[in-house]
Amino acid sequence: MSLLLDSTPIERPVSRAHGIGFWTIAGTFLVAMAYSTVPSPLFPLYVAREGFSTFAITVVFAAFAVGVVISLLLAGHVSDWLGRKAILIPALGLEVVSALLFLSSTSLPVLITARVINGLGVGMIAATATAFLHDLHTRHRPGASSQRFEIVSTAANIGGLGVGALLAGVLAQYSSSPLSTPYVVLAVLLVLSIVAVALTPETVTRQQVSYRPQRISADLGAAGLGAFSAFAVFGVFTSVSPGFVAGELHHPSRTLAGLVVFIVFGGAALAQTLTSGVRVSTLRSIGLGAQAIGVLLVVAGMYTTSFPLFLVGGAIAGVGAGVQFKAAIGAVAATAAPARRGEALAGLFFVAYLGLSVPSLSIGLATRYLAPTTVMTWFAALLLILLAGVAVLAAPKRS
Template sequence: MSDIRSSWAGLALALAFFSGMLSSSLPTPLYPVYISLYGFSASQIMTVFGVYAAGVLFALIVTAKINIRPESYTIPIYAGLGCVFLSSLLMMFAHNIITLILARFITGLGSGILMAYINRSLIKIFDTEISNAAALTATASLILGQAIGPLITGNIVHHDFYKLKAPYVILLSLVVISTIGVWRSRQVVNKPIIPILIERQKIIIESINMLSFRDVIFCCMAIFLSWAMASTFMSQGPILAHIYFNVTSVQRVSYSLSAFLLVAGATQLVMRKKHHYFSLRIGVTAQLAAVLIALVSVYTISPGLLLISVMMEGFAYGAILVGAVTIVNIVARQSQQTHIINLLYIVGYVGNWLPFSLSTMMDHLPMKTALVDYLFICILFSISVFISTYISGRNNRAVQIRS
């Protein structure tokens, strides 16, 4: 019975996390619609997109400083779902840029709160039962939520079915269902943490050179550019596909963005079995290739090359994330400074604001010039990350962890 209750609680938490992540990507195909209906500029749309990251960052920083007892984890989860519910209502009836910005910031708050406490709850529920159930549940919810959002909205926009309302009606329904699910499983979610004796892991260093904070810096650099490029495709992709690459089908763009996130998720699963520096190196290599292909696609105005670049970026996104997180975890464990882990995600979310420079350039320069200048900046940064990672990777041989 305990296993069944834990499974139902895990399912309720997964649905809640899925709803939070769905809210982050659901509006993406609507950005061209907002531009055509309300005449928003590219920088305004980028602000709407970027303020979500600000909300997530704020929530993560605040939740890291607030100590909530494990027996009360449902309280912040309800608060996170409430933020998603409120932001969805605001998005449904938004007719100006201020309302959209406010709604997206509240969405970020909700996503950040859910990210913090649902992960903690999953670890608490599954810690003695299934070794990797918590991680797999959280990863699946995050990837599916981000991937399915553009798919849902893209199809709604394609069929012109209450395109500014229907996506959020679906989201509101999921939020209500997940809230009920969490409430029904509140006893399991709020169960106290039971101390468990865990065999200490032996860390075998095969090289004199241990991982250091320098490696963390390289990981942060890689994550910054990776998340910046992902943010570029998610925020500016639909607009550029329609205006610059003459891709008129919203469905095709939505499918491409969903495929991008699914490739990233699949890559994370595959790369979990690889050495951390191998994953990081192959990720930054794919990152450089993706940016170069994107530049060529701009010069040739080739939607096909752009699609290849997007898929390559999805692979890079997943590989870099796995390698960087593993390296940072090792350094945090060696130095006993767990706050280093937060640094990685903070830098990543800051990277979400880099595309704001592209939107600003698009408002003041010819579109091709803006794209070329932006991609050249990304290429230079990508080359520096590539060189730094390979030099550091050669100086740090395997650090293996075994029970």
């Protein structure tokens, strides 16, 4: 869930500071992404306290995607000429503001505002931190393989999303203030991250460039549909699955709610790491199969009220979504012209975040009129149709 853009690196001799900075930015990236999923296992608590409907909760969740898309279009690329730290530090500041809003009130308007601000920060952080990591890795290990950068950036990015939900679930389970403690802990870590980033060496020389929003490419084909389907899975598990676990599966534990999200994103991050060097066509086949099998097992777990089956299905679906999105990025990076690669990747992320929000909102609205198990069955059916569409679009064209 990151966007790597071209940069103008500062020509400096290799230094130990760049090596330390690499791990500093990796830790900062992980903390920032972890904060984005803190609310996921807490949503049932908001429902119990404020009486929110499932649809209201998904609106709160979707507000995050709206913020990310706006930020991605307006600010995700400007660190290439303003500098990495000049964007990363204010973005982390937005995350702190978001946490303070969550601490100030549990009313719906405040929660929505907090999530939009959270998304604005993440849209800036995902692009900038990934590029910063690449710069620092290259400076610290010139000429070395990019494998360390790829593994660490994936673990911090996708893995961080899982860590945040698990940490929030554990803190909420064993804290006397479950709707406050997770935000306090992450806010402190975010403030420490701001200090750490300020001490990290800059890697980009500031340039005077006429500002323009990031251009979006719409011609994405199988990659775009694959990204949409992958993020649809992520969106469902971070927005409505904690409510399903507490309601339909009768497991109200906040730790278990966080564990579900952690396993989905953890499976995605692990699969992306283990498939390094695998061809895009093979990645796509693995992703399609795993997503299909996983979502069917999730629905079966809901019908049989089997939490283990639901959890296994979530893990397999997460693996599939992670590999599918990696295939989408690989396809776009390989086929886009160098001068339009940033534009094409921005388009891919735009479509992906639509996948993160639209299906979740639709599910939230549908649960007002239908049983959650029925709604998830329809989601599974529509996801299978999307996956079939990816397979058709990606099939080799016969002459």
